[in-house]
Structures are given as C-alpha cells and as structure tokens.
Amino acid sequence: MSRLRVAIQKSGRLSEKSLDILKSCGLSFARSKDKLFWYGRDFPVDVLLVRDDDIPRMLLDGVCELGIVGENIAREVMLSRNSETKLNCLRKLGFGHCRLSIAVPEDLEITSISDLEGTRIATSYPALTRHLLEKQGISTEITELSGSVEIAPGLGTADAISDLVSTGTTLRANHLRELEELYQSQAALYGRVDDISATKQQLLDQLLARLEGVMQARESKYVMLHAPREALEKITELLPGVEHPSVMPLEGSDRIAIHAVCGEAVFWEHLEALKAAGASAILVLPVEKMLA
Ligand code: PRT
Ligand code: ZN
Numbered sequence: 001m002s003r004l005r006v007a008i009q010k011s012g013r014l015s016e017k018s019l020d021i022l023k024s025c026g027l028s029f030a031r032s033k034d035k036l037f038w039y040g041r042d043f044p045v046d047v048l049l050v051r052d053d054d055i056p057r058m059l060l061d062g063v064c065e066l067g068i069v070g071e072n073i074a075r076e077v078m079l080s081r082n083s084e085t086k087l088n089c090l091r092k093l094g095f096g097h098c099r100l101s102i103a104v105p106e107d108l109e110i111t112s113i114s115d116l117e118g119t120r121i122a123t124s125y126p127a128l129t130r131h132l133l134e135k136q137g138i139s140t141e142i143t144e145l146s147g148s149v150e151i152a153p154g155l156g157t158a159d160a161i162s163d164l165v166s167t168g169t170t171l172r173a174n175h176l177r178e179l180e181e182l183y184q185s186q187a188a189l190y191g192r193v194d195d196i197s198a199t200k201q202q203l204l205d206q207l208l209a210r211l212e213g214v215m216q217a218r219e220s221k222y223v224m225l226h227a228p229r230e231a232l233e234k235i236t237e238l239l240p241g242v243e244h245p246s247v248m249p250l251e252g253s254d255r256i257a258i259h260a261v262c263g264e265a266v267f268w269e270h271l272e273a274l275k276a277a278g279a280s281a282i283l284v285l286p287v288e289k290m291l292a
Helices: 015-024 052-060 071-081 126-135 149-155 169-173 198-219 229-238 268-276
Strands: 004-009 029-031 037-040 045-050 066-070 088-092 098-105 120-123 141-144 160-165 176-185 187-191 221-228 246-249 255-262 280-286
Touching: 004 015, 004 052, 004 198, 015 045, 015 198, 045 052, 052 066, 052 071, 052 187, 066 071, 071 088, 071 126, 071 176, 071 187, 088 198, 098 126, 098 149, 120 126, 120 149, 126 141, 126 176, 149 160, 149 169, 160 169, 160 176, 169 176, 221 229, 229 255, 229 268, 268 280
Parallel strands: 004 045, 004 066, 120 141, 120 160
Antiparallel strands: 029 037, 037 045, 066 187, 088 187, 098 160, 098 176, 221 255, 221 280, 246 255
C-alpha cells in the first residue's frame, strides 16, 4: 500500500506545533526507539524527524514527499539551488512567524537600506538576502555565517546583518537596530509532488482536505448572541467574515438569537461594537473540526 512521508523538525521552534497539526489531521504514530522515524498508525503517513535545514533538500532529493519548514529556509534553498524542480508551498500553517530583517549598529547613521550599497552584510540566508536586496537595486558583499550572526558587526567582520527577528530582543541585546524588514516568514507545508503515483496523490488530497479543515477551524470562531430583531443587518455587518448567520426567535421575547461561524479572528473590539449595536449574552466558542 502507498504511504507518504512528511519530514518535520526534530527539536526546535517548529517541532511541537508541526506534530500538533499532523495529529489534528487525525494522524497518530508508533514511535520508534531511535525517534527519527515514526510509523503512521491510522493513516498511511509516516514522519521523519530531522534538522529543519535538511528538509528542503530531502524533498528535492526525493527522500520524502512532504515537509514542514519555515518559508525562510525553503526560499533560501530554492534560490541557492536554482533547481528546476521547485518545491510547492501547499499550505501556510499560521505558526513560526518571523521576519528576515536588515539590522545595523545602533549608532550607525543610516536611515534607508539604499545606504547599504557596497557594504558587508553577514547572514545565514545569503541567497535570499542577495535576491531581496538586488530586487531593490542594492548590491552588497554578503558573508555567510551559520550562527551568531548578530555579533558580526561588533567583531568588525560586517557592517550590517540580515537575520531572523521575532521579538527583537536579540537585536537590542547586541546594540543593533532593525533598519528594514526584507521578508515575512511562517511555517508551511511543502511538497515535491509533481510526479507522484495516483494512489499517493489520492492520499495527499485527503490529507490536504483535512489540513484545510483544521486550519479553517483554527482561524474560525463560533459566535452566539442575542439582539433586537431590527439590529440584524448591523450585527451581521459587524461579525467578522460572516455573510449569512443563523437567526432564531427567543421564546417570549422580541429579541432574536444569532449564531454564526466567523471565518476571521474575533477581537474584543468586535465584541464591544456588537454590544454597542444592541447585542447581549455574547459567547465566542472555538471550532474543533470543519469539513466544507
Ligand atoms: O536544529 P535545527 O537546525 O533543526 O534548528 P535551528 O536552530 O536551525 O532552528 P530554530 O528552531 O531556531 O528555528 C526554526 C525556524 O523557526 C526558523 O527557520 C524560522 O522559520 C522560525 N523562527 C521563528 C525563528 C524565530 N522565530 C526566531 N526568533 N527562527 C529563529 N529565530 C531567532 C532569531 O534570529 C534570534 O536570534 O531566535 C532569536 C530570538 O529572536 P528575538 O527576535 O525574539 O530576539
Ligand atoms: Zn536549522
């Protein structure tokens, strides 16, 4: 029987959430002792646990059909290999958010990245950095470092860096200032799935449909509230991502109950606006599963 293999990060920022999302798709695993290969029990999808940097190469080399990795790494490998066979980004997964930014020493009097022309930039993402800077007509001297990029300017080996940032704490701790965001990244499911067999394709379609359901459920909230009948139109407008809510009469009252699945994030501001429009008893519930 056909099986698919999905590579995920063994231990690091993306590990837990990658596994969590696969489990949410109904996958469960018999964990092997060496912990590098987990056999899929209920669904024929197995997991390989590897370093995140190895995932795009494993896909390109045909070791696995699927992999969960940051867009930053997938883009870097695709640009540096300039490979004919591209990786397909099948679904962005909504975690592992970060940005690739140019940072300069705090006291360096530079206001725009065009001032970087001809400077030395240290980065772990040389191909992506060069590509993004050249797109803006800036040519620089790029030095590749595999780690601790943020100390390069202090050591005098670079004028600026191009590195991943999430909170910015690391930059501040190293007296660096974020000059410009070059690229936004999050974890995504990638595939090398152009020439897979029909049975594998069927399996992949089933997995992707489940994943879509999981992602939609995560992004959705079920909202219930009471409101005056005449406020229905206004309330519908205020519910994020809703066109046709369910409307029910309330026994012995001239108010109605409105239920809706909101396809977008629901913030306190939305609830406050609903209340101001006459809504009461507002409840926001998570959605566990969804199948369109
Ligand atoms: O061992 P392995 O190679 O698998 O792991 P790794 O150490 O290379 O990767 P890991 O786990 O650090 O990151 C995996 C992926 O998480 C990255 O490829 C990104 O897609 C994503 N990600 C999200 C991040 C960050 N946020 C992040 N903040 N990757 C790295 N960082 C670094 C950042 O560069 C800084 O040095 O974390 C440090 C803290 O960031 P601040 O801005 O919060 O201070
Ligand atoms: Zn890595």
